[in-house]
Amino acid sequence: MPYVLILLVWLVTITLVNAQHQVANTTKKTxxxxxxxxxxxxxxxxxxxxxxxxxxxxxxxxxxxxxxxxxxxxxxxxxxxxxxxxxxxxxxxxxxxxxxxxxxxxxxxxxxxxxxxxxxxxxxxxxxxxxxxxxxxxxxxxxxxxxxxxxxxxxxxxxxxxxxxxxxxxxxxxxxxxxxxxxxxxxxxxxxxxxxxxxxxxxxxxxxxxxxxxxxxxxxxxxxxxxxxxxxxxxxxxxxxxxxxxxxxxxxxxxxxxxxxxxxxxxxxxxxxxxxxxxxxxxxxxxxxxxxxxxxxxxxxxxxxxxxxxxxxxxxxxxxxxxxxxxxxxxxxxxxxxxxxxxxxxxxxxxxxxxxxxxxxxxxxxSIKIPSGYFKEASVHLALQRHLQTLYQHDSIIEHISNKQIFLNHDLIHKNQLNTEEIQNSIARYLTKVTMISETYTRSQIEHANTVSTIKSKIKKGFHSKRSGDVCYILNPAVVAYSKTGSMHxxxxxxxxxxxxxxxxxxxxxxxxxxxxxxxxxxxxxxxxxxxxxxxxxxxxxxxxxxxx
Structure with missing residues (x-):
């Protein structure tokens, strides 16, 4: 019996060594x-x-x-x-x-x-x-x-x-x-x-x-x-x-x-x-x-x-x-x-x-009756700034807007002891009412979002905590902020x-x-x-x- 076990161990060892050499050679060649x-x-x-x-x-x-x-x-x-x-x-x-x-x-x-x-x-x-x-x-x-x-x-x-x-x-x-x-x-x-x-x-x-x-x-x-x-x-x-x-x-x-x-x-x-x-x-x-x-x-x-x-x-x-x-x-x-x-x-x-x-x-x-359109960024952004000025009696609540993101003026907000999250929610509520905007999300919503919602997941994966803004908005399908000729993405x-x-x-x-x-x-x-x-x-x-x- 010991001889059979020794032979079996030897055969298994040889098989494993050969397999390792084959894998190594294959990897090297391919x-x-x-x-x-x-x-x-x-x-x-x-x-x-x-x-x-x-x-x-x-x-x-x-x-x-x-x-x-x-x-x-x-x-x-x-x-x-x-x-x-x-x-x-x-x-x-x-x-x-x-x-x-x-x-x-x-x-x-x-x-x-x-x-x-x-x-x-x-x-x-x-x-x-x-x-x-x-x-x-x-x-x-x-x-x-x-x-x-x-x-x-x-x-x-x-x-x-x-x-x-x-x-x-x-x-x-x-x-x-x-x-x-x-x-x-x-x-x-x-x-x-x-x-x-x-x-x-x-x-x-x-x-x-x-x-x-x-x-x-x-x-x-x-x-x-x-x-x-x-x-x-x-x-x-x-x-x-x-x-x-x-x-x-x-x-x-x-x-x-x-x-x-x-x-x-x-x-x-x-x-x-x-x-x-x-x-x-x-x-x-x-x-x-x-x-x-x-x-x-x-x-x-x-x-x-x-x-x-x-x-x-x-x-x-x-x-x-x-x-x-x-x-x-x-x-x-x-x-x-x-x-x-x-x-x-x-x-x-x-x-x-x-x-x-x-x-x-x-x-x-x-022209072929498929829903689509052009989003007038400048006019919507201006109207939003006027809305916030009326609400908070300050004309510089928004520091910058680009890439469909709103950046707040946090120095002004802190100095005047305003509520950041309340302002974010006010912006989101206002933009949601704009016809060509599909959805809006605040920084808080994005950072705490799970991956169940497809749109929220996509926003979260593209949202960098230090570089992104405080409110994001999404346009309706086939709606772009672009010229009336050529394609956009x-x-x-x-x-x-x-x-x-x-x-x-x-x-x-x-x-x-x-x-x-x-x-x-x-x-x-x-x-x-x-x-x-x-x-x-x-x-x-x-x-x-x-x-x-």
Whole structure:
């Protein structure tokens, strides 16, 4: 009997050792050399299904059909805007924790508005403009890109790229080797700041000196015959803004002729060619930075900003938006092909998502009898201030209003021994009676809210105790504070929260699910895939169904 037990123990030990070696070898072989994060600014989920027949096989369809698609992916906080979106994707948490509560917000200490990535302690690199005085200083937590740098003892690189500064800076986190964004107007160069480097690398200088941007000053016409664009509305509607120097918002757009009326290089940002230029620069970065070429995993973050500019200009039902996504599909294919060649098909992971969606143009919705409208912020805010003046006999009870948040003048309130909570409730009662406002919440209600109410939960997750205001209000569905042309975003409604989430590459299973997922799930999933620590404030779930072990 002892011999049988010894033999059994020996067999079990050998089996366990072999299994451990297999796991170690598998992990070593299949750990991606490069993770590529793609964020398409203002991309609704239904763009994938609406324009599906127009896509080729190598871009969106490749990711959808050969990778894993989360078809019910959402943002679970307010506000759904660019900076909070990018920060949430890469931190695995919401503005309540990471602190990026808007693109711009009111600083209660400095008594002024601040921009999410402005840093006066930096200097511009590659430009003399203050557009280069930027950093992630306002981001309060770590990103998945930071965690990868920490895990690899700072040997794994992070390179972040976007036309918008916030789209490049926030994904790169605090430890990025480089973040590059585009300085348009009369310069047309990719720039950075001294937070990352003292001067641009030679390859960036060479790229800026080339005709890479200038060659896109050409005619923007539809990629396919415009008569086949049956997935969108007419080419010329009163719901589109268009470009200065052109009487009607219709194809074609001669950019060489229009650039002088539209701040020169800035016009490229408002066309699909801004995305194409981003891919040109990104492919050069992959090559010159030798991304994915050693044993330490690198990160490349890419944000396509032009989709947002075009959506704001022409609206989600425009032929311009359809053509933009047809062309973006080609650019995504071009990027994936470059990754196949330069890194290797089995050596990288790419995910694609968006920072927010967008509503249909309310004036268009009204024309087809769907409830919608335009909220006149200035007049409502003025009426509120007059109401409080009458109630409390003081004309400065409100210190500031922005981002649908009311900031009270606490110095005045304390000095005059007024009741803060009573004032908050008075504001909430008044705003609730305004026709286009759906709901109002005071600071007390938000801080003590549970997660049962969907709207309250979304407000709470986007509410930062030190940076947010004292009363928040929510507009009715399809009601925006914006012009009567072009689309807007920022709400908690499905059109703003429902975005794509696609994964493709090393150890990613093929499949799809309609299970509801949220933005906070992305970073933890990447941590599990790489076997590294989660970002320090991450609270999302690991989407284990995509990982092939």
């Amino acid at each position: 750990k991606p050399k490069l993770v590529v994060g793609i964020v398409v600014d203002q991309m609704r989920y239904d763009y994938l299904t609406r324009f599906y027949s127009k896509f080729g096989e190598g871009g969106f369809k490749r990711m959808m059909n050969k990778g894993f698609s989360f078809q019910n992916h959402h943002f679970d906080y307010i506000p759904t805007t660019t900076a909070p979106g990018h920060a949430s994707i890469y931190t695995g948490t919401t503005p309540r924790n990471h602190g990026i509560i808007g693109n711009i917000w009111y600083d209660k200490t400095k008594k002024r508005k601040i921009y999410c990535v402005t840093d006066e302690n930096t200097s511009p690199v590659g430009t003399s403009s203050t557009d280069g005085k930027k950093s992630p200083i306002q981001l309060k937590v770590t990103t998945i890109t930071d965690q990868n740098r920490l895990h690899t003892q700072m040997k794994g690189k992070t390179i972040s790229i976007a036309l918008k500064d916030r789209g490049a800076i926030l994904p790169g986190g605090h430890t990025a080797n480089a973040a590059y964004w585009f300085r348009g107007k009369y310069q047309g160069n990719w720039i950075s700041s001294t937070y990352y480097m003292q001067k641009l690398p030679q390859w960036v200088i060479d790229f800026n000196a080339s005709d890479a941007a200038d060659r896109y000053f050409k005619e923007w016409n539809t990629f396919f015959d415009s008569s086949t664009y049956v997935e969108s509305g007419p080419d010329n509607t009163r719901f589109e803004r268009g470009f200065k120097g052109k009487q009607e918002p219709v194809f074609p757009y001669p950019l060489q002729e229009l650039k002088s009326f539209n701040k020169e290089y800035d016009i490229l940002l408002h066309t699909p060619f801004g995305n194409s230029l981003t891919v040109d620069f990104t492919i050069e970065a992959i090559k010159e930075e030798q991304l994915g070429k050693d044993k330490d995993t690198d990160f490349l973050t890419v944000s396509f900003s032009s989709t947002d500019y075009i959506g704001h200009n022409f609206g989600v039902n425009s032929k311009e938006i359809e053509d933009t996504y047809i062309r973006l599909d080609k650019d995504v294919e071009r990027l994936l092909t470059a990754l196949d060649i330069q890194v290797g098909k089995k050596s990288y992971v790419v995910f694609l998502t968006s920072d927010h969606g967008a509503t249909h143009v309310p004036s268009f919705l009204s 920022g709400s908690a409604y499905q059109y703003d929260t429902h975005v794509p989430l696609l994964f493709l590459g090393t150890r990613i299973k093929k499949g799809a699910t309609t299970k509801k997922t949220t933005v906070s799930d992305i970073a933890p999933t990447l941590s599990a895939l790489l076997g590294i620590a989660l970002p320090n404030a991450a609270n999302g779930n690991i989407l284990s169904e995509i990982i092939d072990d």
